[in-house]
Amino acid sequence: MFESLSERLGGVFDRLTKQGALSEADVVTALREVRVALLEADVSLPVARDFIKRVTEKATGAAVTKSITPGQMVVKIVHDELIRVLAGDGPAEALKIDNPPATILMVGLQGSGKTTTTAKLAKRLKEKNGKKVLLASLDTNRPAAMEQLAILGTQIGVDSLPIVKGETAVQIARRARTQASLGGYDVLFLDTAGRLHIDEVLMDEVQAVRDIAQPRETLLVVDGLTGQDAVNVATEFDGKVGITGVVLTRMDGDGRGGAALSMRAVTGKPIRFVGLGEKMDAIEPFDPERVAGRILGMGDIVALVEKAQETFEAEQAERMAKRFAKGLFNMNDLKMQLEQMLKMGGMQGLMGMMPGMAKMSAQAEAAGLNDRMLRHQIALINSMTRKERANPDLLQASRKKRIAAGAGLEVADLNRLLKQHKQMAEMMKRMGKGGMMKNLVRQFLG
Numbered sequence: 188m189f190e191s192l193s194e195r196l197g198g199v200f201d202r203l204t205k206q207g208a209l210s211e212a213d214v215v216t217a218l219r220e221v222r223v224a225l226l227e228a229d230v231s232l233p234v235a236r237d238f239i240k241r242v243t244e245k246a247t248g249a250a251v252t253k254s255i256t257p258g259q260m261v262v263k264i265v266h267d268e269l270i271r272v273l274a275g276d277g278p279a280e281a282l283k284i285d286n287p288p289a290t291i292l293m294v295g296l297q298g299s300g301k302t303t304t305t306a307k308l309a310k311r312l313k314e315k316n317g318k319k320v321l322l323a324s325l326d327t328n329r330p331a332a333m334e335q336l337a338i339l340g341t342q343i344g345v346d347s348l349p350i351v352k353g354e355t356a357v358q359i360a361r362r363a364r365t366q367a368s369l370g371g372y373d374v375l376f377l378d379t380a381g382r383l384h385i386d387e388v389l390m391d392e393v394q395a396v397r398d399i400a401q402p403r404e405t406l407l408v409v410d411g412l413t414g415q416d417a418v419n420v421a422t423e424f425d426g427k428v429g430i431t432g433v434v435l436t437r438m439d440g441d442g443r444g445g446a447a448l449s450m451r452a453v454t455g456k457p458i459r460f461v462g463l464g465e466k467m468d469a470i471e472p473f474d475p476e477r478v479a480g481r482i483l484g485m486g487d488i489v490a491l492v493e494k495a496q497e498t499f500e501a502e503q504a505e506r507m508a509k510r511f512a513k514g515l516f517n518m519n520d521l522k523m524q525l526e527q528m529l530k531m532g533g534m535q536g537l538m539g540m541m542p543g544m545a546k547m548s549a550q551a552e553a554a555g556l557n558d559r560m561l562r563h564q565i566a567l568i569n570s571m572t573r574k575e576r577a578n579p580d581l582l583q584a585s586r587k588k589r590i591a592a593g594a595g596l597e598v599a600d601l602n603r604l605l606k607q608h609k610q611m612a613e614m615m616k617r618m619g620k621g622g623m624m625k626n627l628v629r630q631f632l633g
């Protein structure tokens with residue numbers, strides 16, 4: 188069995204001292220373990236490598252809260268990135284089945300689960316969308332496969348095109364189109380012939396059928412357990428026939444779903460459905476979150492980290508509110524607020540979220556109130572000593588010069604920051620006397 192990723196990471200991070208933020212060394216060590224986990228989950232090597240590189244950039248410097256370990260934090264970042272890649276441009280759109288009869292071409296290798304998936308989708312469209320569906324098998328080499336589709340059709344109460352011996356795939360496709368139009372069908376599924384592996388004859392045949400059938404969707408069915416092979420098959424089919432989506436079957440098996448990640452990363456085609464068993468109901472729309480959890484095998488950790496972050500932020504808000512109420516608002520508090528603003532999408536982002544603020548946002552930008560200014564202010568605070576941050580009144584002219592130079596800015600910039608801090612501290616004090624401070628801070632920290 189796999190040693191779980193959390194166990195591995197636990198080992199790595201026990202040896203590291205806990206810091207406020209993830210260092211690059213922490214991240215690199217942790218991601219080495221993540222890479223092994225990805226490979227064990229059948230993610231292809233180039234995809235895993237690429238993925239790790241992106242996560243390294245994202246994770247380095249991420250803040251670690253006190254109730255979770257850095258390892259858990261890395262896992263959360265990996266998990267979020269997995270979902271991002273798997274989800275692609277957004278939720279997989281529903282099948283395009285308007286303008287009846289809409290043809291859906293099913294392609295894939297023999298044994299991938301193509302016929303089963305065709306019947307499963309037909310049942311779904313009939314029951315969930317109230318569509319009138321016609322099934323047709325084009326597998327002229329395997330009479331048994333044609334029989335099988337007809338049998339499944341009967342089982343799910345969906346019509347299938349009568350089998351006529353001696354017809355070519357193209358002839359069947361043509362007859363199926365006519366029948367679908369005459370019979371008032373909404374959707375026509377064409378279940379193409381599969382081969383054991385990709386060959387020219389097969390591709391030529393699928394192309395010819397495609398040209399006749401003008402499908403709205405061309406769905407590739409691949410066995411989710413075949414890992415890298417599944418990706419090669421998808422690349423091949425997409426290049427030769429052009430696919431609009433993928434159905435990954437056998438996601439109920441022992442495989443850990445890595446094929447999904449490779450598939451998405453390499454082909455860029457959306458995974459529309461996953462097959463989860465042999466029964467006719469065992470199919471579901473693709474859920475990136477579920478697959479990401481499965482690849483990592485540690486959904487609980489992700490939930491834990493989310494919870495810890497919430498708690499931490501709530502505690503932080505509480506602490507800050509108490510400090511402010513007492514009139515305590517030092518440079519560290521200001522820095523935290525500035526950082527929070529950047530995290531929430533900066534000045535532009537914050538203002539963009541508020542109705543009617545678009546115009547003001549432009550004005551603020553013109554007045555130099557932008558993200559660069561936020562970063563400058565943070566840099567200035569960073570150049571101060573701990574004592575100075577706690578009590579900025581200590582700052583003498585010579586120190587001011589040094590601090591401004593340390594941040595690559597002018598003393599005037601620093602004076603502006605100090606003035607702003609004073610005003611905010613005043614405001615905090617006044618508001619703290621009312622009871623609204625706590626709520627406000629909590630809202631601000633989101």
Ligand code: GDP
Pocket residue numbers: 295296297298299300301302303304381435436437438439440461462463464465469
């Ligand atoms: P085809 O040759 O591509 O048409 O493959 P079939 O549809 O005949 O499926 C081959 C076998 O795989 C059958 O025994 C199916 O019941 C099984 N199968 C198909 N999809 C799934 C799935 O999602 N999970 C599991 N466990 N078995 C599946």
